[in-house]
Amino acid sequence: MGLGEAELVRRCQRGDVAAFEALFARYSRRVLQTAYLITGSRSTAEDILQEAFVQTFRSIAQLREPQAFPGWLLRIAVRTARRYMQQESAMHRSAIKAAGAEAGSEPAPDNQVVVRHAIWAAVGRLSDQRRIAVVLHYFEDRPVGEIADLLEVPEGTVKSWLYRARSALAAQLGQESWGGGDAHG
Amino acid sequence: MDRLIKETLADKAGEIEVPAGAWEQVRRQIAPLPARPFGFRYRLGAGLELMAAVAVLLLVVGVGLWRSAPGAGEAGIRTVPPGLTVKETVLAAERDVAGDLVQLRGLTPASPPDDRTKADRLKLANEALAPFGYRLAQAAGSGFDLYRGSEVVLAGFPNFGPVSVAASGDDFVFRAFNPAEQDWLVQAGGVREWEHAEVMRHDYQPPVYVGDDLVAVRWEDALDTYAVWRGNEQVFTVPLTQPAFGNEVKRLVSWAGHWVLEVQGDVYVDGTSLRQQFGYDEVFEWRLVGGRPFYLFRKGPQVGVAYDGQVLPYQYEQVPHYLCCEPSQLNPIGGDSGVRFYGLRRGDWYWVEVAAVTADGPHPNAKSDSASDRLCVEESRPAGPLLVAPCQESGR
Numbered sequence: 001m002g003l004g005e006a007e008l009v010r011r012c013q014r015g016d017v018a019a020f021e022a023l024f025a026r027y028s029r030r031v032l033q034t035a036y037l038i039t040g041s042r043s044t045a046e047d048i049l050q051e052a053f054v055q056t057f058r059s060i061a062q063l064r065e066p067q068a069f070p071g072w073l074l075r076i077a078v079r080t081a082r083r084y085m086q087q088e089s090a091m092h093r094s095a096i097k098a099a100g101a102e103a104g105s106e107p108a109p110d111n112q113v114v115v116r117h118a119i120w121a122a123v124g125r126l127s128d129q130r131r132i133a134v135v136l137h138y139f140e141d142r143p144v145g146e147i148a149d150l151l152e153v154p155e156g157t158v159k160s161w162l163y164r165a166r167s168a169l170a171a172q173l174g175q176e177s178w179g180g181g182d183a184h185g
Numbered sequence: 186m187d188r189l190i191k192e193t194l195a196d197k198a199g200e201i202e203v204p205a206g207a208w209e210q211v212r213r214q215i216a217p218l219p220a221r222p223f224g225f226r227y228r229l230g231a232g233l234e235l236m237a238a239v240a241v242l243l244l245v246v247g248v249g250l251w252r253s254a255p256g257a258g259e260a261g262i263r264t265v266p267p268g269l270t271v272k273e274t275v276l277a278a279e280r281d282v283a284g285d286l287v288q289l290r291g292l293t294p295a296s297p298p299d300d301r302t303k304a305d306r307l308k309l310a311n312e313a314l315a316p317f318g319y320r321l322a323q324a325a326g327s328g329f330d331l332y333r334g335s336e337v338v339l340a341g342f343p344n345f346g347p348v349s350v351a352a353s354g355d356d357f358v359f360r361a362f363n364p365a366e367q368d369w370l371v372q373a374g375g376v377r378e379w380e381h382a383e384v385m386r387h388d389y390q391p392p393v394y395v396g397d398d399l400v401a402v403r404w405e406d407a408l409d410t411y412a413v414w415r416g417n418e419q420v421f422t423v424p425l426t427q428p429a430f431g432n433e434v435k436r437l438v439s440w441a442g443h444w445v446l447e448v449q450g451d452v453y454v455d456g457t458s459l460r461q462q463f464g465y466d467e468v469f470e471w472r473l474v475g476g477r478p479f480y481l482f483r484k485g486p487q488v489g490v491a492y493d494g495q496v497l498p499y500q501y502e503q504v505p506h507y508l509c510c511e512p513s514q515l516n517p518i519g520g521d522s523g524v525r526f527y528g529l530r531r532g533d534w535y536w537v538e539v540a541a542v543t544a545d546g547p548h549p550n551a552k553s554d555s556a557s558d559r560l561c562v563e564e565s566r567p568a569g570p571l572l573v574a575p576c577q578e579s580g581r
Binding site: 017020021024025028029032033034036037042045046049050053054057058062063064065082086115116119120123129134135138139157166169170 | 186187189190191192193194195196197198199200201202203204207208210211212214215216284285286287363381385386404505507508
């Protein structure tokens with residue numbers, strides 16, 4: 001995060017809506033995509049995007065370290081997503097599973113696409129915690145320590161989730177889908 | 186495989202774009218009224234504008250004088266209630282650290298009572314569990330084992346919460362947990378797994394016994410509303426108005442036949458808000474320290490400290506709390522036998538250690554005054570001599 005963004009955060013803390021619009025422009029796509037990967041639902045992801053940014057603005061005065069803004073925003077987004085998943089767990093579980101199942105059933109033009117569809121379907125079948133950990137690690141490029149901090153769990157727990165998620169993906173896809181690759185990544 | 190997962194997720198993420206009008210929807214919620222176009226400045230005439238400027242200047246000077254008045258949050262030796270010690274250590278000037286808690290952490294002295302706190306916690310829990318035939322013990326590797334008689338009924342869990350016992354002595358409840366991985370609720374009848382969805386619905390707060398009723402806080406269907414249930418009856422609801430970091434519900438405690446809920450800057454005792462009762466702007470960090478209530482409160486520009494029904498002679502302009510990110514998130518920290526926090530007073534950041542006097546004696550830094558049977562506390566400055574004064578001369 002550059003100095004310009006830290007200044008934007010400070011301005012937001014003084015109630016500057018234009019500065020917040022600039023932050024929205026920079027981060028909204030990433031938040032939306034992360035929410036989509038976690039929930040598997042476009043409409044829910046859009047709701048999460050909106051709610052996460054509203055919450056962010058309302059509580060931005062609590063952020064003492066402006067340079068921590070990206071991680072802080074992600075924390076709010078993930079927390080909002082978890083809340084949505086709790087609230088309507090059955091609906092979202094079915095949403096992402098349906099998305100995954102749909103992806104898995106589509107005709108695929110080549111082997112790589114088949115594998116990706118299969119991975120997405122398998123991601124949809126992961127437990128909420130493991131899916132969040134997978135999205136944060138593989139999409140958000142967050143190291144294990146940061147995911148642990150973000151989800152407020154020990155690092156070992158995140159490592160365990162990721163290991164189990166990879167194992168589950170491999171088991172669900174079948175070794176042949178990997179063309180003999182390393183099933184445990 | 187890592188690469189494939191990464192590519193798949195990037196591929197899927199590319200399917201969704203921020204819809205047109207998304208920002209407008211957010212903007213409407215955060216700023217429902219049109220911004221005022223500096224109306225104050227334009228509406229006033231030149232003379233009034235000058236008067237207003239002078240008034241603001243006088244206000245600023247006045248506040249400055251008040252803030253620097255002798256006795257306003259002055260550091261030094263204080264008298265605190267029996268059973269409590271308070272130690273303040275000056276860490277740094279605000280002008281040098283600008284509220285950066287990471288820097289403050291680097292300057293913070295090691296806190297000696299940690300091990301004692303852990304041992305006390307185990308001892309307290311075992312005293313409560315003994316009549317039921319249960320016992321907690323340090324596990325061979327790490328964590329704890331729970332015994333019923335000589336049989337291990339739950340092995341190797343890293344942490345546990347306080348034990349709450351029914352007034353009749355017929356049952357108890359406590360949470361054993363492997364943080365966010367697995368939770369168990371332990372009662373006289375046995376151990377049961379506490380499902381993760383349920384744990385989150387209760388915001389990680391296990392039920393507690395108040396009298397012979399189990400009291401629980403639960404997130405209800407209406408978004409952002411927590412409810413307190415006493416047995417099968419919903420006795421209280423609190424809507425959440427602000428998002429929080431960590432858990433929104435900070436704690437649910439049973440105390441002297443009451444339930445106490447801390448949530449979002451207020452503390453409710455049997456549903457009565459301490460904020461409203463005492464005219465505080467905010468109440469936080471409510472804990473039982475040495476079995477007596479401790480909390481911090483903000484009233485106007487000052488944060489005060491209350492213990493066992495008394496307001497202590499300590500005030501701060503800031504005690505960071507409910508904040509993101511680490512280490513701000515960890516301020517204050519505490520347990521059954523004490524609380525520690527960073528507080529800003531008159532341009533200096535203090536590390537404040539509040540500790541209950543336990544059976545093993547007082548806080549290592551406390552000075553005992555046998556004449557008054559009160560405990561006096563010294564303020565230490567790393568770069569200078571300790572400030573020590575007789576108890577009789579202390580107090581404000």
